[in-house]
Amino acid sequence: MDQQLPKHDCRNFVEKVFLVLDGELPEQERNLFIKDIERCKGCLEHYHIEKTFKEFLVAKIERKECTEKLKQDILMQVKAEDKKS
Amino acid sequence: MENGKLVKKTKDRVFKKEFLPHMDALYNFAFHLTLNEDDANDLVQETFLKAYRFIDSYQQGTNAKAWLFKILKNGFINEYRRKTKQPARVEFDDIVSFHDTDEEGRLEYLDLRQELFQGMLGDEVTRALNELPVDFKTIILLCDIEEFSYEEIAKIIDIPIGTVRSRLHRARNILKEKLRDYAQKEGFKENR
Numbered sequence: 001m002d003q004q005l006p007k008h009d010c011r012n013f014v015e016k017v018f019l020v021l022d023g024e025l026p027e028q029e030r031n032l033f034i035k036d037i038e039r040c041k042g043c044l045e046h047y048h049i050e051k052t053f054k055e056f057l058v059a060k061i062e063r064k065e066c067t068e069k070l071k072q073d074i075l076m077q078v079k080a081e082d083k084k085s
Numbered sequence: 086m087e088n089g090k091l092v093k094k095t096k097d098r099v100f101k102k103e104f105l106p107h108m109d110a111l112y113n114f115a116f117h118l119t120l121n122e123d124d125a126n127d128l129v130q131e132t133f134l135k136a137y138r139f140i141d142s143y144q145q146g147t148n149a150k151a152w153l154f155k156i157l158k159n160g161f162i163n164e165y166r167r168k169t170k171q172p173a174r175v176e177f178d179d180i181v182s183f184h185d186t187d188e189e190g191r192l193e194y195l196d197l198r199q200e201l202f203q204g205m206l207g208d209e210v211t212r213a214l215n216e217l218p219v220d221f222k223t224i225i226l227l228c229d230i231e232e233f234s235y236e237e238i239a240k241i242i243d244i245p246i247g248t249v250r251s252r253l254h255r256a257r258n259i260l261k262e263k264l265r266d267y268a269q270k271e272g273f274k275e276n277r
Binding site: 024053054056057058059060062063064065070071074077078081 | 111117125134207230235260
């Protein structure tokens with residue numbers, strides 16, 4: 001399989017790592033990227049660091065939810081807006 | 086459609102089915118932008134009111150979430166940035182200097198091993214995010230938290246996709262630096 005891949009170039013990793021992690025590449029291209037970086041210890045390690053960091057942010061950043069009062073206020077305002085028009 | 090405008094019944098259905106489900110996500114975005122519950126409430130209310138008023142310009146069944154986020158972002162820029170508590174913006178010089186250092190270290194990476202952050206709390210990470218210049222904070226929220234595509238983000242914040250990519254990269258690096266400094270200062274190498 002490795003023979004089908006072009007020679008590994010770390011610049012390709014830098015170019016594509018976030019596209020892969022952010023879901024911006026089609027699955028086939030993503031799979032090729034993973035196979036490519038598996039041949040380079042540094043790139044593979046960096047990939048896992050970036051992946052871990054993204055997962056870490058998603059897990060740790062606080063998510064606020066709006067209150068029931070805000071929901072009701074919005075619905076009331078929309079009703080009032082309707083009456084105006 | 087009646088005279089080119091949505092009839093009330095359709096309007097209400099679109100509002101309830103396509104807009105209201107995004108209320109929590111919008112509130113979360115608003116809170117991180119304003120860092121204040123009252124301002125976030127106002128911003129979300131204004132967003133939904135504007136969305137209702139201009140519902141005719143929304144194409145049913147398309148990307149309501151991105152449309153609403155764009156309204157909210159514009160509302161934030163128009164109303165809140167003019168206030169005295171203007172949040173920090175990404176200045177051109179910051180971008181240039183950060184870009185320069187980033188270029189030098191393109192094939193290197195920050196020492197961001199997982200164990201360094203194991204004991205870090207959500208509050209600490211959220212604080213670090215909230216301290217970022219607003220343009221950097223915005224792009225991380227839109228990409229990592231709300232999972233918008235680069236194309237959607239480009240439309241929401243009116244920048245080219247290439248700028249989305251570069252700004253996201255810089256924003257993440259700044260956040261990593263902040264968290265690394267914090268983790269090292271607080272001795273997070275050992276689990277708390």
